Amino acid sequence: MLSKNDLFRRINTRFPMVVERLITLWGSPELVEYINNLMTGAKGGPSAELSEDVRFALASLKAEHDREFPRYAVRQAVLDEGVLAQNAEFKLINTRFPRIGQRILATWGQASFCEYVNELMNDKRDGRRQGFPEEIMLALFRLMQEHDKQFPQFVLKITDIWSLTNKI
Numbered sequence: 001m002l003s004k005n006d007l008f009r010r011i012n013t014r015f016p017m018v019v020e021r022l023i024t025l026w027g028s029p030e031l032v033e034y035i036n037n038l039m040t041g042a043k044g045g046p047s048a049e050l051s052e053d054v055r056f057a058l059a060s061l062k063a064e065h066d067r068e069f070p071r072y073a074v075r076q077a078v079l080d081e082g083v084l085a086q087n088a089e090f091k092l093i094n095t096r097f098p099r100i101g102q103r104i105l106a107t108w109g110q111a112s113f114c115e116y117v118n119e120l121m122n123d124k125r126d127g128r129r130q131g132f133p134e135e136i137m138l139a140l141f142r143l144m145q146e147h148d149k150q151f152p153q154f155v156l157k158i159t160d161i162w163s164l165t166n167k168i
Contacts, residue, residue: 010057089139
């Protein structure tokens with residue numbers, strides 16, 4: 001088994017900027033998401049350029065991080081044959097953002113689902129939220145539409161200045 005330093009060195013030979021970012025994120029919950037994005041090619045990452053040994057090193061570092069910081073270890077939500085098992089949008093979100101997938105699965109069929117997805121889609125962090133890739137935003141939107149169809153009693157009733165004006 002290679003040491004953590006050896007794994008960093010293996011990646012550093014071709015991707016020094018990636019190692020710099022990995023070191024910066026080490027010990028934070030964002031590291032797992034960053035590695036997942038690298039491996040899947042999200043945000044223009046070097047996925048196509050990753051050799052098998054670099055992929056192995058990234059996966060090993062992710063496993064090492066999970067051992068060192070178990071509170072940040074994220075597992076994809078386990079699906080049974082029922083809720084959302086065949087939903088392509090959920091599968092996409094759960095693959096790329098397992099923590100969000102777990103929360104969606106836990107709140108599906110409840111009013112809190114709509115509130116949660118609405119919070120994800122609207123920045124409430126004073127512009128500090130990075131945002132999602134386009135395919136994830138579309139998947140979240142479609143998932144919300146599906147939820148609204150299945151559970152119309154939980155559709156968010158948003159009252160804004162435009163809807164109030166129309167009633168006057």
